[in-house]
Amino acid sequence: xxxxxxxxxxxxxxxxxxxxxxxxxxxxxxxxxxxxxxxxxxxxxxxxxxxxxxxxxxxxxxxxxxxxxxxxxxxxxxxxxxxxxxxxxxxxxxxxxxxxxxxxxxxxxxxxxxxxxxxxxxxxxxxxxxxxxxxxxxxxxxxxxxxxxxxxxxxxxxxxxxxxxxxxxxxxxxxxxxxxxxxxxxxxxxxxxxxxxxxxxxxxxxxxxxxxxxxxxxxxxxxxxxxxxxxxxxxxxxxxxxxxxxxxxxxxxxxxxxxxxxxxxxxxxxxxxxxxxxxxxxxxxxxxxxxxxxxxxxxxxxxxxxxxxxxxxxxxxxxxxxxxxxxxxxxxxxxxxxxxxxxxxxxxxxxxxxxxxxxxxxxxxxxxxxxxxxxxxxxxxxxxxxxxxxxxxxxxxxxxxxxxxxxxxxxxxxxxxxxxxxxxxxxxxxxxxxxxxxxxxxxxxxxxxxxxxxxxxxxxxxxxxxxxxxxxxxxxxxxxxxxxxxxxxxxxxxxxxxxxxxxxxxxxxxxxxxxxxxxxxxxxxxxxxxxxxxxxxxxxxxxxxxxxxxxxxxxxxxxxxxxxxxxxxxxxxxxxxxxxxxxxxxxxxxxxxxxxxxxxxxxxxxxxxxxxxxxxx
Numbered sequence: 001x002x003x004x005x006x007x008x009x010x011x012x013x014x015x016x017x018x019x020x021x022x023x024x025x026x027x028x029x030x031x032x033x034x035x036x037x038x039x040x041x042x043x044x045x046x047x048x049x050x051x052x053x054x055x056x057x058x059x060x061x062x063x064x065x066x067x068x069x070x071x072x073x074x075x076x077x078x079x080x081x082x083x084x085x086x087x088x089x090x091x092x093x094x095x096x097x098x099x100x101x102x103x104x105x106x107x108x109x110x111x112x113x114x115x116x117x118x119x120x121x122x123x124x125x126x127x128x129x130x131x132x133x134x135x136x137x138x139x140x141x142x143x144x145x146x147x148x149x150x151x152x153x154x155x156x157x158x159x160x161x162x163x164x165x166x167x168x169x170x171x172x173x174x175x176x177x178x179x180x181x182x183x184x185x186x187x188x189x190x191x192x193x194x195x196x197x198x199x200x201x202x203x204x205x206x207x208x209x210x211x212x213x214x215x216x217x218x219x220x221x222x223x224x225x226x227x228x229x230x231x232x233x234x235x236x237x238x239x240x241x242x243x244x245x246x247x248x249x250x251x252x253x254x255x256x257x258x259x260x261x262x263x264x265x266x267x268x269x270x271x272x273x274x275x276x277x278x279x280x281x282x283x284x285x286x287x288x289x290x291x292x293x294x295x296x297x298x299x300x301x302x303x304x305x306x307x308x309x310x311x312x313x314x315x316x317x318x319x320x321x322x323x324x325x326x327x328x329x330x331x332x333x334x335x336x337x338x339x340x341x342x343x344x345x346x347x348x349x350x351x352x353x354x355x356x357x358x359x360x361x362x363x364x365x366x367x368x369x370x371x372x373x374x375x376x377x378x379x380x381x382x383x384x385x386x387x388x389x390x391x392x393x394x395x396x397x398x399x400x401x402x403x404x405x406x407x408x409x410x411x412x413x414x415x416x417x418x419x420x421x422x423x424x425x426x427x428x429x430x431x432x433x434x435x436x437x438x439x440x441x442x443x444x445x446x447x448x449x450x451x452x453x454x455x456x457x458x459x460x461x462x463x464x465x466x467x468x469x470x471x472x473x474x475x476x477x478x479x480x481x482x483x484x485x486x487x488x489x490x491x492x493x494x495x496x497x498x499x500x501x502x503x504x505x506x507x508x509x510x511x512x513x514x515x516x517x518x519x520x521x522x523x524x525x526x527x528x529x530x531x532x533x534x535x536x537x538x539x540x541x542x543x544x545x546x547x548x549x550x551x552x553x554x555x556x557x558x559x560x561x562x563x564x565x566x567x568x569x570x571x572x573x574x575x576x577x578x579x580x581x582x583x584x585x586x587x588x589x590x591x592x593x594x595x596x597x598x599x600x601x602x603x604x605x606x607x608x609x610x611x612x613x614x615x616x617x
Contacts, residue, residue, distance in 0.1 A: 019323050020150060023143055027107070031100050035151070038100070041093035042156040048086040050163030053298035055079065057171060061290030097151065101144040108140040108326060115329070120336040121401040122361075128213055136329065138209055142322020149319060153312040157305035164302035171295040175274055189262045196255045201321045204248040211241045252318075274299055336403055338420050345419040347412055347427040349377035350508040350539035352398065358406035359397060367393045369562040370407070375555070377412075380540045382550035384584065385559035391543045392433075394559075395511050398541070399425055411509070429505040433514035433543075435498035437486035442471055442497060443478040445486075449501035461504040464534055466526035467496035492520060499527060503534050510540040547585055556581065 028035075055078055062071045116132075168176040218225060218234050225234060278292040352375040360366035368390045375381035383391045396402055398409060400421050409416050416424055429449065437445045446458045453461075459478065462468040470493055474480035486494040499515055512531070516524045532552075544550045551570050558566035558573070558581050566579055573581040 019320060019327070020146060022327070023147060023323070027104065031103075034096050034100055038093045038096035038151065041089040041096065042152065043159055044089035045086050045093065046156055046159035046163055048082040048089070049160050049301055050167055050298070051082050052079070053164055053167045053294060053301050054170075055082075055294075056297045057290040057294030059290075060293045065290065093152075093156070097148055101148055104144045104147065105140050108143050109136070112136050112140065112326065112329060115332075118334045118337075119332065120334060121396070122335065123332070128217070133213065133216065136326070138205060138212075139322045139326040139329070142319045142324075142326060145319035146316065146323050149312050149316050153309055157308045157312070160305040161302055161309065164298045164305070167298040168295055168302070171291045171298070175277065175295055185262075185266060189258070193255055193258055200248060200252055200255065201318045202325075204245065204252060205318075205321055205325065207241065207245045207248055211238065211245055214238055214241060270299070336400070339418055342418060342420045345411065345414060345416075345423040345427055347414075347508050349412055350427075351375065351377040351412055352381075352509065352539060352541065353410045353413075354394075354407070355410065356407035357397065357404050357409060359393065359402065359404050361402075366405075367562050368397075371559075371562065371564055372407075373557050373564055373567060375539055375541055377539050378537050379554040380535055380542060380552070381555045381557060382542045382544060382553035383557050383559060384544060384547065384550060384581065389559040390562040391559060392513060395430075395513050395541065395543060398511065399428060399430065427507050428509045428511060429502035429507040430511045431495075431498050431502045431513065431515040435486070435491075435494045437482045437489070437494055437497060439482075439484070441476070441479045441481055442474070445482060445497055446500045446504055449503070449505040453504045457504055458500070461500040462497075464503050465496045465500035467493070467500050470496075496527065499531070508538055510535060510538045512540065512542045512544075514543055514545055 055075060058071070059075050062068045063075065113136075116136075165176065214234075215238060218238070225231060274296060278296065354371050354373050357368055357371045358366060359368045371390075371394070373381075383394060385391055393402075397404055398416070400416055403417065411424075411427075438448065443455070443458055446461060447453050449461070450457075455478075459468060462471055462478075471478055471480075480488070482488055482494075482497075486497070489497070495515065502510065502512075515531070516527055542550060542553060550556060553570065556566075556568060556570060556573060557564060558579075560580060566573060566581055573579050574585065576582060
């Protein structure tokens with residue numbers, strides 16, 4: 001997936017100057033004095049380089065031609081002073097630029113992550129997380145490189161070149177003019193190579209991001225890779241991407257390095273012609289050699305900054321591609337923000353009401369259709385239905401992961417579209433069917449439910465979630481690292497930690513999206529008993545595949561194709577043998593809980609039986 005720039009941007013990063021202007025406008029004030037130090041040091045480096053070329057003239061004429069011994073001390077002192085200044089200035093500019101560059105990378109990494117956290121769930125549904133992380137990490141370096149290249153090319157290389165050319169013109173205007181004739185063909189070569197590199201660099205960045213993302217995803221899903229023996233296939237796919245990345249990088253090297261032979265040939269021609277003509281004037285015309293040596297020294301020293309300036313544009317192309325792409329990400333406007341007049345949610349009782357809610361992930365495929373129901377305050381409302389009926393979508397809408405297409409959702413009479421998302425979600429505790437644990441200890445992951453929770457509250461929540469026993473059996477107890485996404489814990493243990501995280505939140509509304517799906521029967525019974533106490537006094541919405549978990553719900557909602565087809569209690573719904581709810585029970589065959597009666601089964605068609613059997617409640 002390629003990040004696309006939005007139609008409306010703060011600045012159009014079409015050229016280097018536009019991107020640089022934006023970077024400087026956003027960060028210039030922060031680094032003003034560090035820039036002053038770095039530029040001053042670079043100017044000193046440039047000045048001492050030009051001084052070294054200039055002093056060659058007096059050294060040759062006064063020491064070797066005129067044989068003035070009194071000038072040896074002064075000329076040597078001048079060389080030594082220039083060397084000391086250049087050494088300390090070079091160190092100062094390197095440290096200053098490194099400080100700016102490192103801070104810029106950290107600043108844009110934090111800024112990118114902050115921006116990603118503001119984007120809606122729909123953005124992440126369309127973007128591979130591994131590739132996104134790899135791409136962001138690579139792109140942020142473009143901002144640093146663009147500034148660093150610009151600063152060094154202008155303050156060091158350009159100033160050095162100007163100073164050295166000034167020395168050349170001072171010593172011999174005619175030779176200076178002839179040596180500068182290499183400029184036009186060198187400029188033409190830079191423009192030609194830059195155009196060739198522009199497209200290749202972007203392709204290379206995207207391919208490398210895709211490669212890094214694929215490696216990250218393969219390692220994260222290593223259990224599935226091993227279980228389905230996908231090692232060879234994934235190795236083949238990643239190998240193809242690695243080969244493609246290698247080809248692109250080789251092409252970049254071939255194109256960009258064309259500048260080296262061109263600049264070497266042109267520089268060699270200029271220096272050869274100057275040496276030949278200077279030798280002729282010294283030998284035939286008898287001119288003193290000091291000015292010629294000074295001119296040749298300046299010309300040779302000018303070759304390096306001229307070559308670096310020529311290569312700067314080539315290097316800037318890759319930095320520009322990365323900087324553009326990071327701004328394309330930062331310019332994506334969150335589609336789902338708080339309303340301008342949004343207020344803090346005031347949730348007391350916690351009554352949840354869906355009023356004629358319609359929603360679809362795409363305009364032509366609605367998931368929920370004119371859905372209306374009420375989850376009474378302090379009661380347990382269960383949502384059941386076949387897979388794809390819209391149960392998880394309902395929970396996502398309640399948390400405003402998406403906005404409804406029609407109708408409204410209210411909590412205690414407040415439309416959730418009129419309150420801030422942070423206050424809304426702060427009043428909801430959520431346990432998903434796929435528990436996710438973050439890097440850190442078990443204690444850290446439970447505390448994410450409420451950052452202000454004490455250790456005692458965390459341990460109490462773990463006991464309620466039937467997790468305390470296995471946590472204390474871990475090598476470091478509550479301080480045991482969970483590994484990547486809880487890799488050191490079983491699925492049931494991860495689920496119980498996730499439930500403890502929801503318990504410690506102490507929110508008035510509790511959402512359980514198949515919260516006990518990963519538990520065995522014994523653990524499920526313990527957690528259900530614990531949840532019974534936790535749900536007391538809270539508005540609880542339960543999505544359950546196992547109908548045994550919703551028998552005691554105060555209100556049961558049955559969904560089919562995004563519509564409410566039945567609602568009531570377990571007893572009232574089971575009283576109708578033709579109801580969808582009772583058919584689900586017969587298909588599941590839940591015995592021993594009074595969920596299957598002994599009456600003869602209702603005859604259904606083969607197609608209907610197969611459809612129900614495939615359904616996941």
